[in-house]
Amino acid sequence: MTITIKYFGLLTEATQCHEESINFSGVLVSELLENLFSKYPALKHKNFQVAQNQVLVPVNTKLSGNEIALLPPYAGG
Amino acid sequence: MNRYSRHIILNEIGQSGQDKLSNAKVLVVGAGGLGCPILQYLAAAGIGSIGIIDFDVVDITNLQRQVLFGTASLGQNKAEAAKKRLQDLNDAINIKAYPEQLSYKNAVNLFKQYDIIVDGTDNFETRYLINDACIIANKPLVFGAIYKFEGQVSVFNHQNGPSYRCLFPNPPQKGSVPNCSEIGVLGVLPGIIGTMQANEVLKLILGIGDVLSGKLLCYNALTLQTITLNITKSNNEIQKVLKTQHLFHKKQMTNNACEVDIIDISISEMLSKSNIQLIDVREPHETPKVENLPITYIPLSELENSLDKIDPNKVKGLFCQSGIRSKRAVSILQDHNINNCVNIIEGAPEIINYLNNQHS
The missing domain is CATH 3.40.50.720 (NAD(P)-binding Rossmann-like Domain)
Incomplete structure (x- = not known):
C-alpha cells in the first residue's frame, strides 16, 4: 500500500524532506520504521513517537492507515 | 468604559x-x-x-x-x-x-x-x-x-x-x-x-x-x-510519577537533613545519565536477564564482600526483581561510604520491557 510519511522537527535533518509517499507491504509500524532506518540511518538514533492517521500508537501496532507521522519532542521556548 | x-x-x-x-x-x-x-x-x-x-x-x-x-x-x-x-x-x-x-x-x-x-x-x-x-x-x-x-x-x-x-x-x-x-x-x-x-x-x-x-x-x-x-x-506513566513523588520532598529536605536518602529513579532516567554502572543484585539463578546492556552481577548476599566490583567513578544504578532488594543494596553501599548510588524503581522484567519498547 501507499503510505504518506510526515517528518517533524529535527527528523527532517535525517530525511531531508518533510513528507514522502512510499509503497510498503509490511504488517507492523515497527517494520516500516526498520525500512526507514535502513533508508535514513541517522533516523534510528532520534527520539520520536509515531502517529498513524493522527493517533499516536506504539510501534508494535498493525499498519492500517495511509498516513504515518514521526514526531520528536521539542524543547525550545 | x-x-x-x-x-x-x-x-x-x-x-x-x-x-x-x-x-x-x-x-x-x-x-x-x-x-x-x-x-x-x-x-x-x-x-x-x-x-x-x-x-x-x-x-x-x-x-x-x-x-x-x-x-x-x-x-x-x-x-x-x-x-x-x-x-x-x-x-x-x-x-x-x-x-x-x-x-x-x-x-x-x-x-x-x-x-x-x-x-x-x-x-x-x-x-x-x-x-x-x-x-x-x-x-x-x-x-x-x-x-x-x-x-x-x-x-x-x-x-x-x-x-x-x-x-x-x-x-x-x-x-x-x-x-x-x-x-x-x-x-x-x-x-x-x-x-x-x-x-x-x-x-x-x-x-x-x-x-x-x-x-x-x-x-x-x-x-x-x-x-x-x-x-x-x-x-502506567502517571502512576510512575505518583510512585516516585517522595523524590520531590526528599530533594526538598537534603539541605537540612543529615541522614542520607536513597534516590529512586526510573530506568529511562538512569540511561539518560552518562558514565553509569548497572548492577543486578539478584541471585545468579534468577531470570529474566537484562540483555544488550553491560551489567555487573553482584547478588545482595555477596555485596559487602564484592565492593571491589563497584566502580567509584560511575553512577551506580542498582536493580533486582521488584526494587526491594536493590533499595537495601543501595543502603549497604551508602553505609560503606560509596557515593553516587541510586535505586532503579523498575524490576528486571520491566527494564527488559522498557528496552524492548525503544526504537533501537
Whole structure:
C-alpha cells in the first residue's frame, strides 16, 4: 500500500524532506520504521513517537492507515 | 468604559466570564519567547493573579522575539522586568515575580498556589519537572514548545487527561535536541505558539470551546500546516510519577537533613545519565536477564564482600526483581561510604520491557 510519511522537527535533518509517499507491504509500524532506518540511518538514533492517521500508537501496532507521522519532542521556548 | 468591555459583550464570556478571569490564578514558568506573549495576553485579559518564575536576565539576543522587553530591561531579571511591564499594561491585577529557578524543592508547593500552570521553558529537564509536579499537585498544564519553524501545543493533566509523559515517556538524552540558542528560531513563532497557549488558558478558565486535552497540535510556520494528533493516556506513566513523588520532598529536605536518602529513579532516567554502572543484585539463578546492556552481577548476599566490583567513578544504578532488594543494596553501599548510588524503581522484567519498547 501507499503510505504518506510526515517528518517533524529535527527528523527532517535525517530525511531531508518533510513528507514522502512510499509503497510498503509490511504488517507492523515497527517494520516500516526498520525500512526507514535502513533508508535514513541517522533516523534510528532520534527520539520520536509515531502517529498513524493522527493517533499516536506504539510501534508494535498493525499498519492500517495511509498516513504515518514521526514526531520528536521539542524543547525550545 | 470598562477595560474589559470587548470581552463582556461577547455572549460566551459576559460579566460572569470576566469575573472568572479575575478570580483565576495562573503561573507562567519561563518569561522568554513563549512566556512573553502568554503573559501579555493573560495580563491584558484581566487574569486576577499571575505568577511569573524565571531566574534568567534579559539579554540583547532575547529582544528579537521576547516582546515584553526593551533595551531598558537589559540585564534585569526576566520575571521582574516582565512584572514591571505587565503592571503598566494592567494595574488592576496582582502579579508576583519569582526571580528564581524552578526546582524539585519549590515546584509542588508553588504550583499548589495556582489554578493553571503554563510551560514556557526551553529545556527538557524543566519540562519533565513541570509535568511531574503538575501530576503531583493535580494542576492542568498548558504546554507549548518550539523548534526552528515548528511548534507544539497541548493541555496536559486536565480532568484526568494524558500527561506529557504519556506522549514522550522519557526525556531525550541531554544535548540530543538542540535549543533555540544553539540552532535559532523564527522570532514570530514563539509569539504564535505562546498566543495559542494563552488561548487555551482562557478557554480552561471560561469553560468554553474545546480544550486541547488529549491532543497535540503541531504547527509549521513555513507551510502554515497544522496537524492535531490524538494522545492516549498511559496510567502506567502517571502512576510512575505518583510512585516516585517522595523524590520531590526528599530533594526538598537534603539541605537540612543529615541522614542520607536513597534516590529512586526510573530506568529511562538512569540511561539518560552518562558514565553509569548497572548492577543486578539478584541471585545468579534468577531470570529474566537484562540483555544488550553491560551489567555487573553482584547478588545482595555477596555485596559487602564484592565492593571491589563497584566502580567509584560511575553512577551506580542498582536493580533486582521488584526494587526491594536493590533499595537495601543501595543502603549497604551508602553505609560503606560509596557515593553516587541510586535505586532503579523498575524490576528486571520491566527494564527488559522498557528496552524492548525503544526504537533501537
